Amino acid sequence: MAKYSDELDTVFIALADPTRRSIIRLLSAGPAPVGTLAEPFDITLPSFMKHIRSLERAGIIHTWKAGRVRTCELDRTRLSLVDDWLADERARWNARTDRLEQLVTSPEESS
Amino acid sequence: MAKYSDELDTVFIALADPTRRSIIRLLSAGPAPVGTLAEPFDITLPSFMKHIRSLERAGIIHTWKAGRVRTCELDRTRLSLVDDWLADERARWNARTDRLEQLVTSPEESS
Numbered sequence: 001m002a003k004y005s006d007e008l009d010t011v012f013i014a015l016a017d018p019t020r021r022s023i024i025r026l027l028s029a030g031p032a033p034v035g036t037l038a039e040p041f042d043i044t045l046p047s048f049m050k051h052i053r054s055l056e057r058a059g060i061i062h063t064w065k066a067g068r069v070r071t072c073e074l075d076r077t078r079l080s081l082v083d084d085w086l087a088d089e090r091a092r093w094n095a096r097t098d099r100l101e102q103l104v105t106s107p108e109e110s111s
Numbered sequence: 112m113a114k115y116s117d118e119l120d121t122v123f124i125a126l127a128d129p130t131r132r133s134i135i136r137l138l139s140a141g142p143a144p145v146g147t148l149a150e151p152f153d154i155t156l157p158s159f160m161k162h163i164r165s166l167e168r169a170g171i172i173h174t175w176k177a178g179r180v181r182t183c184e185l186d187r188t189r190l191s192l193v194d195d196w197l198a199d200e201r202a203r204w205n206a207r208t209d210r211l212e213q214l215v216t217s218p219e220e221s222s
Contacts, residue, residue: 005129005132008126008127008129008132009127009128009129012123012124012126012127013123013124013127015119015123016119016120016121016123016124016127017120018116018119018120021116021119021196024200025200025203028200028203028204028207029203029207030207074204076204079197079200082193082197083197085132086190086193086194086197089135089136089139089190090190092136092139092140093139093185093187096139096140096141
């Protein structure tokens with residue numbers, strides 16, 4: 001449970017940045033080399049690499065090096081952590097809404 | 112678009128902490144006073160209030176004061192920002208998977 005919570009922290013931190021979300025979007029088209037990914041962004045390569053490492057630490061992307069080229073690939077399973085967390089919260093919220101609706105509709109039904 | 116991106120940043124930052132996620136869970140049962148919400152946590156009230164403010168800044172909760180009691184309430188619409196972002200990424204990912212499947216299955220079909 002603590003591990004799951006730490007993982008969620010890292011994933012949410014990785015997602016809390018527009019450059020990193022753009023990298024995720026670019027990688028949804030398929031694996032790509034760091035150089036190509038960095039092109040649309042007006043930042044230095046070291047700054048860009050920090051974003052790559054944040055995504056890698058969160059497990060959202062995997063990277064590997066062949067010669068001088070580092071390639072990045074999206075790992076969708078990690079984003080499903082966020083999906084699961086949201087689904088869980090939604091279920092709790094809906095359960096409460098259902099209870100409230102019952103409270104509101106029951107008196108009308110018995111009148 | 113920039114505003115949407117800033118809002119996503121704030122929401123993801125707010126979600127990147129176990130105490131704040133626990134507060135969201137507690138509030139899914141309905142509005143509650145800060146004092147009651149703080150009880151399960153082994154932190155000082157000023158530290159707890161920082162978490163409340165982070166959630167409030169992100170628009171995930173609303174708070175109001177009546178006398179000496181500040182009450183918090185969850186605003187689910189804000190979490191749907193995350194839902195929408197995930198759905199969008201999932202759609203892009205699935206479109207790519209569909210294209211890959213077509214590439215793999217088409218030669219078999221024609222053989």
